[in-house]
Amino acid sequence: MSNKLKVVVVGAGIVGSSIARVLSMYENFDITLIEKEPDVGWGASKANTSIVHPGHEEDPNVHPLRAELCVKGNQMWRTWAKELEIPVTWQGELMVFTNEDEEKRAREYVKLAQLNNVPGVRIVYEKELRVLEPNIGKEAKGAVWAPTGGLISPFEAVIAVVENAVENGVKLLTETEALGVKVSDGRVKGVETNRGFIEADIVINAAGLYSDKITHSAGVELDFYIRPRKGEYLLFDENIEVKPTRILHTTPTPITKGVYAITTVHGNVLIGPTAEDLPREAKDDVSTTTKGLDYVYQEATKLLKEMPPRSKLIRTFAGLRPEPPGGHWLIKAYGDPWGFVNAAGIRSPGFTSAPAIAEYVVKLISETYDIRLVRKNNWNPYRRDITRVNNRSLSEIDELIRKNPNYGEIVCYCKTVSKAEILEAIDRMIKTGIKTITLDGLKFRTYAGFGMCQGSFCRWRIGKIISEKLGIPYHDVVVKRTRYGIGDIKVLWVEKSR
Ligand SMILES: Cc1cc2nc3c(=O)[nH]c(=O)nc-3n(C[C@H](O)[C@H](O)[C@H](O)COP(=O)(O)OP(=O)(O)OC[C@H]3O[C@@H](n4cnc5c(N)ncnc54)[C@H](O)[C@@H]3O)c2cc1C
Numbered sequence: 401m402s403n404k405l406k407v408v409v410v411g412a413g414i415v416g417s418s419i420a421r422v423l424s425m426y427e428n429f430d431i432t433l434i435e436k437e438p439d440v441g442w443g444a445s446k447a448n449t450s451i452v453h454p455g456h457e458e459d460p461n462v463h464p465l466r467a468e469l470c471v472k473g474n475q476m477w478r479t480w481a482k483e484l485e486i487p488v489t490w491q492g493e494l495m496v497f498t499n500e501d502e503e504k505r506a507r508e509y510v511k512l513a514q515l516n517n518v519p520g521v522r523i524v525y526e527k528e529l530r531v532l533e534p535n536i537g538k539e540a541k542g543a544v545w546a547p548t549g550g551l552i553s554p555f556e557a558v559i560a561v562v563e564n565a566v567e568n569g570v571k572l573l574t575e576t577e578a579l580g581v582k583v584s585d586g587r588v589k590g591v592e593t594n595r596g597f598i599e600a601d602i603v604i605n606a607a608g609l610y611s612d613k614i615t616h617s618a619g620v621e622l623d624f625y626i627r628p629r630k631g632e633y634l635l636f637d638e639n640i641e642v643k644p645t646r647i648l649h650t651t652p653t654p655i656t657k658g659v660y661a662i663t664t665v666h667g668n669v670l671i672g673p674t675a676e677d678l679p680r681e682a683k684d685d686v687s688t689t690t691k692g693l694d695y696v697y698q699e700a701t702k703l704l705k706e707m708p709p710r711s712k713l714i715r716t717f718a719g720l721r722p723e724p725p726g727g728h729w730l731i732k733a734y735g736d737p738w739g740f741v742n743a744a745g746i747r748s749p750g751f752t753s754a755p756a757i758a759e760y761v762v763k764l765i766s767e768t769y770d771i772r773l774v775r776k777n778n779w780n781p782y783r784r785d786i787t788r789v790n791n792r793s794l795s796e797i798d799e800l801i802r803k804n805p806n807y808g809e810i811v812c813y814c815k816t817v818s819k820a821e822i823l824e825a826i827d828r829m830i831k832t833g834i835k836t837i838t839l840d841g842l843k844f845r846t847y848a849g850f851g852m853c854q855g856s857f858c859r860w861r862i863g864k865i866i867s868e869k870l871g872i873p874y875h876d877v878v879v880k881r882t883r884y885g886i887g888d889i890k891v892l893w894v895e896k897s898r
Contacts, residue, residue, distance in 0.1 A: 721748060
């Protein structure tokens with residue numbers, strides 16, 4: 401019988417996945433990562449601004465843990481992104497001010513940068529600002545320049561972290577919803593799920609918006625509630641003349657880091673978010689509104705000398721921040737019940753901080769439960785990205801096609817994605833333990849469907865590849881949570897053409 405401690409991590413967002421990865425470095429644990437959705441990273445970790453924050457916006461006197469782990473997380477992503485081949489860019493961040501009042505507020509962040517040891521943060525004025533960002537808005541008078549700011553592909557980051565954790569022994573269970581933590585005699589015994597009981601010595605709650613529910617089921621922090629705070633975005637096509645070259649944002653207010661204009665790691669212009677507190681129970685409300693979208697568009701005129709034309713808008717979306725009371729992350733290992741650990745209410749800058757949160761949580765577990773951590777000799781830090789056709793030279797593509805003709809069959813023309821990439825992504829999903837291969841899951845892994853046409857050309861083709869590969873009827877292919885056959889007329893045409 402194994403003498404490893406059985407650990408269940410609830411929630412495969414960036415926080416739960418990163419904790420699973422760090423735990424997998426040690427011999428001490430037998431780790432199961434459970435996720436209620438069909439895929440990993442579909443909560444707050446998917447729909448956000450994608451910034452690896454420098455750490456100068458966190459007040460260490462109010463949120464010391466956020467300040468410490470944000471700066472550390474920014475550093476750690478430099479290593480993690482290389483090890484895991486996650487798309488990331490380090491172009492620095494400009495907090496733009498347009499008047500004296502904003503300048504006064506912006507100056508406070510230079511002081512915070514000093515307190516948090518964030519390197520290189522300083523005020524720049526018009527002349528230098530226009531050199532740093534040639535596309536800056538005409539109203540801009542100056543900015544706080546934070547050179548360590550970066551951008552990451554958030555959904556690919558979660559996928560990469562999970563793939564690597566699984567490679568190192570973590571078991572992933574998707575479509576597995578934790579219904580409650582079972583506690584007996586002051587100790588955690590396991591987790592009740594929709595698929596039955598999973599025994600555990602330690603349960604780590606990283607359930608994002610729902611982490612309050614899991615916490616209450618363990619009998620602790622009964623006054624801890626998460627409130628969803630909505631952020632709406634506009635996403636524009638890659639093919640735009642005036643794009644931000646730095647991370648640009650307006651001066652923050654007490655509840656938001658301001659409105660951003662960025663060029664994502666995949667070349668799209670992203671503008672947003674709003675910050676709207678929703679009622680506690682509105683944890684599924686990811687609707688967008690004309691009011692919110694007009695607001696972010698208007699705010700972004702302070703940032704860019706020429707706004708992306710509305711005709712180039714390809715998508716609007718919203719994300720929900722898991723906002724804890726007072727903005728304080730709840731990270732704690734409990735003695736009563738022994739074995740219950742919270743990584744709850746991880747609001748911004750949670751993505752940036754996730755690797756550092758993971759190290760912090762594992763240290764906390766080792767100290768609280770007196771566990772002497774033993775490093776694995778064979779722990780593999782590396783994960784290889786999917787082999788992609790896009791951005792390769794013709795000779796390289798020829799070479800790929802010679803080895804595998806499926807690289808010559810382009811499925812998505814907007815993002816130049818080949819059939820071979822779709823097939824590789826399906827194989828990886830199966831290997832990772834994902835039970836249902838979804839069209840959305842393939843979109844996040846291959847970018848097929850992320851272009852100007854938003855999948856109207858390629859989606860049915862990809863559905864056909866899934867159907868052939870898995871030997872399932874075409875109408876049974878799942879889009880996100882529902883089957884393709886429901887509500888999509890193309891299914892009839894494809895089925896008829898067989
Ligand atoms: C609009 C917006 C903008 C943001 N911008 C940034 C930014 O630029 N930079 C930054 O650093 N941070 C940003 N953040 C914050 C960041 O996205 C979050 O802090 C981070 O993603 C939280 O990760 P998580 O894993 O805790 O939560 P989530 O990603 O929500 O993961 C929780 C997971 O738990 C699963 N789950 C829930 N209940 C159960 C259950 N009962 N059983 C099983 N699984 C369950 C969910 O399905 C989900 O996958 C932003 C957030 C938002 C919404």
